[in-house]
Amino acid sequence: MQQLPLYRRDKTLWQQLAYSPSTFMSDDGYDVSYDKQAKARYALLIELQYDLQAQDEALVRYLFTQDILNHQEGSIWGVSDALVLNAYLLASFKNPDDIPLFYNAKHSNFDASFVIDNEFMFYALEDKTGRFIKNNFPEIYDDLQELYSQYSCASALEEWWTQLSSNYPKQEADEHLYTLYQRHLYLDNYELAKKYLEAWNETTPDSVNKQNTLKHAYTELKEYLKVIELLKEELAASDSHWDSISCYRDLLDFYIKTEQSENASKTVDCIDKELEEFSDWKNVGLGRMTIEKIFEFSLLADNTAFGIKAFNIAYKWLRKIKYDLSYVGLDTALKAANKYHLTIQANKLEKLLMAVQYRTEKDLMPKSWLKLFLRRFF
Incomplete structure (x- = not known):
């Protein structure tokens, strides 16, 4: 109007x-x-x-x-x-x-x-x-x-x-089709946004950049099934363990979003096999984020067998990296352990969380003390 x-x-x-x-x-x-x-x-x-x-x-x-x-x-x-x-x-x-x-x-x-x-x-x-x-x-x-x-x-x-x-x-009529997609998406005109995105897709030559753009756009539109298909294509073309792990992690994320527990469980198995193939992932964020994502699936899974299996795989790799996970990741793992009544793992995770919290408070304490000291005299 x-x-x-x-x-x-x-x-x-x-x-x-x-x-x-x-x-x-x-x-x-x-x-x-x-x-x-x-x-x-x-x-x-x-x-x-x-x-x-x-x-x-x-x-x-x-x-x-x-x-x-x-x-x-x-x-x-x-x-x-x-x-x-x-x-x-x-x-x-x-x-x-x-x-x-x-x-x-x-x-x-x-x-x-x-x-x-x-x-x-x-x-x-x-x-x-x-x-x-x-x-x-x-x-x-x-x-x-x-x-x-x-x-x-x-x-x-x-x-x-x-x-x-x-x-x-x-x-x-002279606007770029992707510009029209972005504008209508921002203005909440989702059907028009989809129309212009598909028109852009049809008129744009295939490339890696196009695939990445489509993944991002379909994610914005919550067209998760289309994102999954694009990730499968990307996985088929991947030529390194790094690329494969990245694809599997993203696939797991979207299987969680679309509540596809069986496919998510199969993806966890694939991740498990990939992590066995190389060790460099232990020192970078991708590996830790992937373990966190498996714990997330374990927590949210509506199938107990899938959830416990995923937890055990994630916990195995967590031990391999000496429990070096973010506070959020450890908290998710603890919730999953409690969900399945895995007492030994839950006790260990709870101690790890308390240690992380203690270190955080300890790091902040000197700064807080110094600020109070300065306020008293200045």
């Missing part, structure tokens, strides 16, 4: 798009911060991309201020496409008074400092930018001192603008 005509007619509606921080509970039980209006602003920005008019300058500027707040306040990690699209749309008006906004966007978080180009601040005035900032925004003049000579070339700025503009065509 087109919303742009409404916001053009009634400026009082703009406030509905203001930065609005909130939280939700993640699947892992953590509070996650987000901006309730971020998606509505992005949907409107897309409409503006396809139908930007002179009358929209103030609206684009308002949306930009709200997206900057969203990035500054930490409700978003990284940099959203909305912030870059918004910067592009605002820069097209070439209003030098917006230079501080581009400066603020670039400094809104760590990732933005790399993604928001310096050119945004210089596009309007080119080689006159330094003098304008010194006269009108002296508070940021010194911070940009090293940039004035670098971004004064008009032809270079136009080349940058031409390249940037190619990322944001004037009509949807």
Whole structure:
């Protein structure tokens, strides 16, 4: 539904798009911060991309201020496409008074400092930018001192603008299919997202990068059965124990997600055989994460025989690496041991967990003591 005509007619509606921080509970039980209006602003920005008019300058500027707040306040990690699209749309008006906004966007978080180009601040005035900032925004003049000579070339700025503009065509028909997939996924239009992903799949030559992209996309869409098929293809083509273990671990993860206990159990057997073939995995994260995943399957398995068998395999390899597992992994293992009444293993795991907790508290104690000491005297 087109919303742009409404916001053009009634400026009082703009406030509905203001930065609005909130939280939700993640699947892992953590509070996650987000901006309730971020998606509505992005949907409107897309409409503006396809139908930007002179009358929209103030609206684009308002949306930009709200997206900057969203990035500054930490409700978003990284940099959203909305912030870059918004910067592009605002820069097209070439209003030098917006230079501080581009400066603020670039400094809104760590990732933005790399993604928001310096050119945004210089596009309007080119080689006159330094003098304008010194006269009108002296508070940021010194911070940009090293940039004035670098971004004064008009032809270079136009080349940058031409390249940037190619990322944001004037009509949807000219968009990259994967871009349309990502946009509709973000906006919760899942059926459209699937449509564009399949269209991209059909028109893109096969490659390793394509396979990895599809795995990631199908995971986002929770199309886990398709991910499993891709992993089977990857496993068939793997030519090293490392690649095989990585595939098996991912397969086990998705068999757990899709509650395929029998296939998960068979995968655990395959992992067991692979780990016997080489020893380098003992010193790196992949091996430990694989053992943790087997313990997870053991805990969640709806078949007691599969669960106990998986536990015994994971515990065997845990002993081989001298119980060097993360606290979370050990906790999962302990829960699985208790589930199957494996008393000896449970007692050992409980002692290991207590030792890890003790070491953690011991490491933190000197820092806490020092802070208390310093507060008392300073």
